[in-house]
Amino acid sequence: MQIYKVGGAVRDRLLGKPVTDIDWVVVGATTEEMLAKGFRPVGADFPVFLHPKSGEEYALARTERKSGRGYGGFTFHASPEVTLEEDLIRRDLTINAMAEDDQQNLTDPYHGQRDLEERILRHVSPAFAEDPLRVLRVARFAARYAELGFKVAPETLELMRQLSESGELEALTAERSWKEISRALMEDQPQVFIQVLRDCGALKVLMPEVDALFGVPQPEAHHPEIDSGIHTLSVLEQxxxxxxxxxxxxxxxxHDLGKGLTPEAEWPRHIAHEHKGLTLIKxxxxxxxxxxxxxxxxxxxxxxxxxxxxxxxxxxxxxxxxxxxxxxxxxxxxxxxxxxxxxxxxxxxxxxxxxxxxxxxxxxxxxxxxxxxxxxxxxxxxxxxxxxxxxxxxxxxxxxxxxxxxxxx
Known part of the structure; x- marks a missing residue:
């Protein structure tokens, strides 16, 4: 049995950021061995355990295979034969696919440390496109690390675009979507989250009411930025x-969704947009x-x-x-x-x-x-x-x- 710290804890330590949540992966162990050591099982989908003293989550190394639509459409396989590299390759981004042992020796088969240094959010494997929730997750990471100069890799953005066009985003539950959206809005640059969603075509699927604001002009005397979508991003930034x-x-x-309903003939004025927008906000x-x-x-x-x-x-x-x-x-x-x-x-x-x-x-x-x-x-x-x-x-x-x-x- 070998235990590794994985994911965000490794990423944030390498970035010099505070480490809050720690995830662990256990390689070469069975459920019975974990129970014998006092770990408490949680989760119905795959073997995850709580440490008997710290309460931190320890998951058996596993692989996954797409078996249906949406975030939950996966079949998981956990066994002592699953390697650390096989567990890491199922993760979303290379910067989240690193592990370290108790001596802080780094296992980085997919070059996450290089992407950290180059400030790139890059998918680990083509299997990225199997999970629609990752569109929201990547956009959230872009918002979190925008201040450090991180950008989404073009090839990853293309996969996100394919996911957005596939109909898979509609399979996301409201609860899973809200969890990502609410976390993203509380990042330091939430406007980046919305912009990335728009760049990959996800915004018009998830929030067409917000997407419709882009390209809609406002009176320049009151809004020097003119574009209603740009204004919304700026308000979010503030x-x-x-x-x-x-x-x-x-x-x-x-707040301004009603402006997306104004007929072009009435631009750049938006009479009664406050009242018109209530149906959209609801x-x-x-x-x-x-x-x-x-x-x-x-x-x-x-x-x-x-x-x-x-x-x-x-x-x-x-x-x-x-x-x-x-x-x-x-x-x-x-x-x-x-x-x-x-x-x-x-x-x-x-x-x-x-x-x-x-x-x-x-x-x-x-x-x-x-x-x-x-x-x-x-x-x-x-x-x-x-x-x-x-x-x-x-x-x-x-x-x-x-x-x-x-x-x-």
Whole structure:
């Protein structure tokens, strides 16, 4: 029995990056031997075990063969005869197909270390094209390592293109897709993930609503970058630069989908794109079964982001309706995330990345003013039921009018 550290732990050590998760491969062992040593079995598809003390995953060396569609369409074979090289060749990228023993002696049959040095994301073997999930994984790695200068190898991009055109991407489950998408959006350069998907034709399969934004112009006076797709990438980039949470990043990706529905005759204006885009945002949310908080914020940002930009001009009554839509009294964090998404949208414009966004403080102030209106004095005056609601609304409107008059912008 021989044990090797494999995959990301080896890759990240060689890159000088922190190693978080460690995967181990066991060569020359049987299930019975692992159980005898106290390892606990997990996973129904192939023999994976948890270490009795560390809890880390140890997998028996295995081969795999395509047996059906999609990510799960594989037959696995694990036995003591499977070599380390045979186990490594089934992996996605050469930089993930390296192993090292307990003395840090490197086993690198597919030249992963060379590709690390040359900053190339390259597939290990033609079997790469058998797993559609790898399209998303490679795009995610491109986003993760973009800051180091990594690029997808042309021949790998071509395989990704073939996968995108094969219909295999449609076989991916919503859960597997969302896991990769959500992880990719939280990388330092999530816009690279979307760009790579577009480069290989996967974006128009997975998110045709986002793909449709590219080539759609916007008014240059407000959007110097002009192209709606480029703007979306820039907004996503800003959301990462400002360390926004997943909810905000997801909303940033989807906020302008309605612009893809504007007839060419109306370009570059996009009248009512906020309302038109809601059906598309809902479709993307449901396609990937995004978490409820992500779904809700994306819809609210899609509908109201131009309200955010025009906050200083809004009437007190419109401002109150906006605040009520977000349920700021019970869910203050959601409105804060809306403000953040609006600011990312404003900064995601060529040459305007550093421009101040006074709307943010104005909206926060308005929310605080509305929340500060006390109910007790109205109850003491005898208001109750619907009358209490109307009285509370009048007091909040009065407070918001005062807030608007006092704002020094």
């Amino acid at each position: 959301s990462a630069l400002h360390k926004q949470p997943l909810t905000v990043r997801w909303a940033c990706l989807l 479709a993307v949310n449901e396609r990937f079964k995004a978490p409820k908080d992500c779904q809700e914020l994306a819809l609210l940002v899609g509908q109201y982001h131009t309200h955010g930009h025009r906050a200083l001009e809004l009437k007190a009554s419109t401002l109150l309706e906006l605040l009520q839509s977000f349920d700021i009294y019970r869910r203050p964090q959601r409105f804060e995330e809306f403000i953040a998404a609006c600011e990312m949208d404003a900064r995601g414009r060529k040459g305007l990345e550093q421009r101040s966004y006074p709307q943010a403080d104005y909206l926060r102030g308005a929310a605080n003013v509305a929340r500060s209106v006390a109910v007790q004095p109205l109850l003491e005056k005898g208001f109750k039921g619907p009358e209490l609601g109307e009285a509370l609304k009048r007091e909040r409107l009065k407070a918001l009018k005062a807030h608007k008059e006092s704002a020094a912008f």
